[in-house]
Amino acid sequence: MTDRTFDVVVVGAGAAGLSAALAFAREGFSTALVGEARAARDGRTVALLDGSVSFFEALGVWDAIAPEAAPLETMRLVDATDNLFRAPTVDFKAPEIDLDAFGWNVENATLVARLTEAVGETPGLTHIPVASEGLGGTQEVIAPGEEAGLGESGRRAVRLADGSVLLASLIVAADGRGSKLREDAGIRTRTWAYPQKALTTILAHERDHRDVSSEFHTRHGPFTLVPLPGRRSSLVWVTAPEKAEALAALDDAALARAVERQARSLLGGMRVEGPRGVVPMTGMSVARYTADRLALVGETAHVFPPIGAQGLNLGLRDVASLRDAAVARGTEDPGARAALSAYERSRALDVRTRTMGVDMLNRTLLAGILPADFLRGAGLHALSAVGPLRRLLMREGVTPTIGTPQLMRRREARAVAF
Ligand SMILES: Cc1cc2nc3c(=O)[nH]c(=O)nc-3n(C[C@H](O)[C@H](O)[C@H](O)COP(=O)(O)OP(=O)(O)OC[C@H]3O[C@@H](n4cnc5c(N)ncnc54)[C@H](O)[C@@H]3O)c2cc1C
Numbered sequence: 296m297t298d299r300t301f302d303v304v305v306v307g308a309g310a311a312g313l314s315a316a317l318a319f320a321r322e323g324f325s326t327a328l329v330g331e332a333r334a335a336r337d338g339r340t341v342a343l344l345d346g347s348v349s350f351f352e353a354l355g356v357w358d359a360i361a362p363e364a365a366p367l368e369t370m371r372l373v374d375a376t377d378n379l380f381r382a383p384t385v386d387f388k389a390p391e392i393d394l395d396a397f398g399w400n401v402e403n404a405t406l407v408a409r410l411t412e413a414v415g416e417t418p419g420l421t422h423i424p425v426a427s428e429g430l431g432g433t434q435e436v437i438a439p440g441e442e443a444g445l446g447e448s449g450r451r452a453v454r455l456a457d458g459s460v461l462l463a464s465l466i467v468a469a470d471g472r473g474s475k476l477r478e479d480a481g482i483r484t485r486t487w488a489y490p491q492k493a494l495t496t497i498l499a500h501e502r503d504h505r506d507v508s509s510e511f512h513t514r515h516g517p518f519t520l521v522p523l524p525g526r527r528s529s530l531v532w533v534t535a536p537e538k539a540e541a542l543a544a545l546d547d548a549a550l551a552r553a554v555e556r557q558a559r560s561l562l563g564g565m566r567v568e569g570p571r572g573v574v575p576m577t578g579m580s581v582a583r584y585t586a587d588r589l590a591l592v593g594e595t596a597h598v599f600p601p602i603g604a605q606g607l608n609l610g611l612r613d614v615a616s617l618r619d620a621a622v623a624r625g626t627e628d629p630g631a632r633a634a635l636s637a638y639e640r641s642r643a644l645d646v647r648t649r650t651m652g653v654d655m656l657n658r659t660l661l662a663g664i665l666p667a668d669f670l671r672g673a674g675l676h677a678l679s680a681v682g683p684l685r686r687l688l689m690r691e692g693v694t695p696t697i698g699t700p701q702l703m704r705r706r707e708a709r710a711v712a713f
Pocket residue numbers: 306307308309310311312329330331332333339340341342343403425426427428429469470471472475493495531574592593594595601603604605606607608609610
């Protein structure tokens with residue numbers, strides 16, 4: 296059994312964990328990343344909003360990701376519910392808020408692969424591709440000069456499957472929705488499920504998407520086609536569970552026809568190009584984002600249904616906020632109580648408002664009742680007619696003014712603040 300000591304140990308090598316490891320190592324903290332980096336190719340893509348792109352630029356990894364990502368210049372919402380208060384189609388165009396694109400869409404597995412390469416090239420960052428078995432017990436918590444073991448000068452332990460133990464001033468739990476670290480820290484969760492599943496895949500199509508992401512709101516959930524490089528798009532089709540399973544069981548040609556029909560032939564004929572995934576629609580929130588010398592990031596801290604491209608963008612905001620909290624006081628100790636309290640405060644409102652927004656949108660679609668239809672229809676009417684309101688919503692959705700972490704600010708703003 297060997298013990299090794301780091302400033303920061305990140306557990307979980309998904310996109311959030313890889314980013315956290317890069318962010319801390321680039322600040323000069325000795326950092327270990329625990330876990331194998333392997334993301335299934337299941338048709339899942341992530342639309343990285345402007346702040347996330349700025350963050351990857353700041354980490355020096357965006358140039359490696361960009362060639363495999365497609366810009367999202369227009370976000371189109373189409374009411375396909377056949378309700379009485381049918382809303383107009385609303386186009387949100389990035390140039391209206393002085394952006395070239397709201398964000399960039401990339402396969403999750405590609406993103407993980409590029410981040411893993413960057414991790415391998417970063418000095419001061421040790422990647423240990425071994426599973427963690429959880430937090431060390433209290434007897435494994437080392438706190439020089441303190442009995443309780445979790446004091447300001449303390450370190451916390453992580454046990455690995457190979458029998459070794461790592462010690463760190465800060466442990467970043469990025470081990471995903473079923474996090475063992477979160478459980479070991481006694482952090483309570485609340486989970487909920489929607490009567491829906493999401494079918495994901497990648498399609499090639501006849502017509503150009505012209506950088507337009509189209510979201511059709513159907514009575515069973517949103518059906519979304521998001522641009523990828525070339526004449527390709529990723530599909531997230533949220534629908535009733537039995538329909539999602541039936542669609543997933545179709546052969547490629549029949550599935551392509553079903554997608555073309557649902558998309559009203561917007562992109563012409565289609566061909567299924569990638570593997571498929573079927574994802575249950577669930578949500579999870581946590582009672583706390585921190586414990587002694589432990590911070591939760593990404594899906595360890597919040598799970599959303601895949602609506603509105605929020606999940607990983609919020610996960611990256613967790614990472615960037617944690618980095619800000621750890622470096623803000625010029626402290627040598629990234630897991631100090633003051634840093635973790637600042638992180639806890641930064642997450643509470645941000646995560647709650649995003650969770651509620653996604654939940655409300657999904658539930659108004661599912662409700663199928665007149666007041667909900669009326670409110671959604673009226674809201675979209677207002678957005679289509681009132682430019683300033685539309686621009687305000689776009690700005691707050693893509694580049695929020697309040698609480699934007701340092702590395703998520705646009706390049707010019709970062710330069711001024713440094
Ligand atoms: C269909 C779909 C579409 C989506 N679209 C978008 C989008 O457009 N935009 C967006 O922002 N988000 C989107 N999301 C959400 C996004 O995919 C997730 O938020 C993101 O992938 C979560 O990353 P993560 O690193 O937090 O978690 P994960 O990817 O789950 O990573 C957790 C990692 O921890 C590892 N791990 C687990 N246990 C251990 C252990 N004991 N020891 C070591 N390692 C361990 C796992 O192997 C894994 O590598 C979408 C999600 C879905 C399902």
